[in-house]
Amino acid sequence: MIVEESNDFRLQELAAGASLGDLSEAELHEIRSYDQKIFQAMVERSEEAAARTYLTFHGAVPTETMPRELTIRLKNMASGFFEDSVSESSISAGPTLSSVATALDRSSPATGTSGPSIAPSSMSIREIAAWLCVAASVALALSISLPGTTVRSISLQQQRDTLLASAPDLIRSSWQSATEKTPGADRGEVIWSATAQQGFMTIKGLPVNDATKEQYQLWIIDPERDEKPVDGGVFNIATAGESVIPIQAKLRVDKPTLFAITVEKPGGVVVSDQKRMPLLATVKSN
């Protein structure tokens, strides 16, 4: 294979820094002066060299065996993966961060800061409070009921039914419009099992989205786990009516108190500005 070598050593150096995760804020800024396609191509070549280097060292030492519980969790996660992407509603990878954005000055102290172009990864207490305030106001304004559901996706329906029948710790809550002031139409519901780490959304009445322009994203708040909302996956509504969508929680969720759907750019976001939040589901505490 013939690979054209760049004569710009600084470009190579920055690409190496990006693939090692050690770019400073000044260097992150400097990167913007380069053609991003050329830079990204160089970063990928550096990443591949780093990956081969890792594998070389990796082969020389014994490696750890993944915990059995994690293997089971992964296989549970895998069980609905193909159905998700071929059903009417689909889940995508969630936030996709560029290689450049992965760069952190790892030579910085533990409290180092990220580059100015990078969105913060965690929500502040104030932001969390904003989420919960919206949820509380919706809960006060609306009566919460558990609607019956009819769904079209057979495989997802079966998985959902299985979870409903088997999960001893099932949490379920009805979707409510975050914008309507009076109790509205049946919007569907969300179910979640902490034991199975699995859940489904039944959604009615959300507008069909153009996935090239915007997508829906689920967020789950579990205050006992973390102050940050957990990304529950990015999905599309392909047809009017009702959709069954599996939840793809990126992290473990044990005691969710709120589920919220926002409208985001394609691929989703790391931190939502909450400007467009069509549905919320609050979980009643026992």
Place this chain on the structure above:
Amino acid sequence: MLEVDESPSQSIESVLAQVARREPGSLDFCIERYSNLIWSLARRYSPSQTDAEDAVQEIFLELWQKADRFNPAMSAESTFVTMIARRRLIDRYRKLARMVETTSAETDFDEQPALPAAQQVEMIDEAAKATRCLDALVSNQRDILRRSIHEGKSHSQISAEMQLPLGSVKSFARRGLIQLRQCMERFSIAGSGVAS
């Protein structure tokens, strides 16, 4: 130019190709094949076991979603998997903005179950090629890259451990990686555009 047959081994069936074709059981097969590799990476680049477990889930999701981008003519599958995993882990590292702790790395290891023979051959073959390039580095560069890339240590940690100025560590690491990349590409064992 030295001519060596460095095309990635295609003697084993690509599990990622099976995933891309949505073959039943391929995801479980993928988990079984790469769980220990990804877990080892995650443990080294994550500050805690909990973080490592979260990272592993994110990595497998991304791997399945990008399975169709794997090109066996460009790289070995294990290289593609490692690229995806490292990128995700470094991204998480940035978000956590913490130092990586690699505590008990020597004591917690269990013996890894044997990889499929064909995959072992592939990895050994890849490693043999890369080792040639690593051997060409000066010892400090090689040591710094081992600590950085394999052990997941920050440059500050490496600086303290090796009693070298931080700037020197950074410079050695970057220039060492550039040298490695150029060497690997000369040997035609590194491709481009593997994943994005």
